[in-house]
Amino acid sequence: MKIALVGYGKMGKIIGEIATKRGHEIVAQLNETPTLENLNNPDVAIEFSNPEVAFDNIKFCLENQIPVICGTTGWLDQKPEIEKMAVENNTAFLYGSNFSxxxxxxxxxxxxxxxxxxxxxxxxxxxxxxxxxxxxxxxxxxxxxxxxxxxxxxxxxxxxxxxxxxxxxxxxxxxxxxxxxxxxxxxxxxxxxxxxxxxxxFNRNGFAVGAVIAAEWIQGKRGNFSMKDVLFDK
CATH class of the missing domain: 3.30.360.10 (Dihydrodipicolinate Reductase; domain 2)
Structure with a gap:
């Protein structure tokens, strides 16, 4: 897959390392507002940023039919609006408070x-x-x-x-x-x-591996999901 990392702090860097080891290509490493140019046409965006900017980051990706895996917490009062956008734009959104x-x-x-x-x-x-x-x-x-x-x-x-x-x-x-x-x-x-x-x-690696697995799982899907869907729905 081609993965855009929206939010490139400690978690973003670990996710990038693990995704690369699993054979994926990191096409964007953003700490700025996503645009079509700097996202570089990804198959999926993995969003680990800050509560203040998460909603706008996710909204932009979904409006451009880019599936989003989000691990940012602290913004969930706006989550119903994001879930509605995922359906309206015929793409996919997966939120996890923890991906391990x-x-x-x-x-x-x-x-x-x-x-x-x-x-x-x-x-x-x-x-x-x-x-x-x-x-x-x-x-x-x-x-x-x-x-x-x-x-x-x-x-x-x-x-x-x-x-x-x-x-x-x-x-x-x-x-x-x-x-x-x-x-x-x-x-x-x-x-x-x-x-x-x-x-x-013991470290952040378990969170990062789960986020990459979720990104692999969401390919081709439409709607709103959670890690329960990834791990337990057969």
Whole structure:
């Protein structure tokens, strides 16, 4: 494939290295606004930029029928509009709050555990995410996906918020520490014990490999997708 990297920071560079090793050609490495000239006619765009510019970057690509894989978080209030554009322009859009295989298995485990625990009100639920100090949004997109997985399976909750769980609002603690790629934990705590599930990323390579696999998978497809489609839909 010919791949345009829209957003060429740490993640973009790792994605470029992995894509090249898998036999693909990087035709653009952008930290500026995409245009038809600087995108250089790609088969797909992989967008890992900043929340402030993600919407406009994705919008331009979709309007020009370039499929987009997006891993930028912090802009999701505008995601329904982007999904509508993908359909209207007869192309494809795939958003992932996290592209790693391990995290997507963790998402499935989280939903299963939430369904198991929904009838045990003696357990209070709390989420925690830890990331590097350069991460610009909080809570992380991965933590939000985890929270939504619990909300969709446990009728006790109808929303999430930062800090501590209270009533029907599921709490997320966000911690920023140097050189932490990403750690996510879900706690179920009662007066007598605690159940914890946890995912720890050792580096960014797992995220990058998943993004390239998603780009390979989306070729020829139309509509809106997630990593669940890539990994689990047969």
């Amino acid at each position: 295989l391990g995290v997507n298995l963790f998402f499935a485990l989280n939903e299963k555990l939430a369904d198991l625990m929904k009838n045990f009100s003696e357990y209070q639920v709390q989420l925690e995410e830890i990331h590097h100090t350069q991460k610009k949004d909080a809570p992380s997109g991965t933590a939000i996906t985890l929270a939504e997985g619990i909300i969709n399976n446990d009728p006790r909750f109808d929303a999430w918020k930062q800090e501590e769980t209270k009533d029907s609002e599921l709490g997320i603690f966000s911690v920023r520490e140097d050189e932490v790629p990403g750690t996510h934990s879900v706690f179920y705590k009662s007066e007598v014990d605690e159940i914890e599930i946890k995912h720890t990323a």
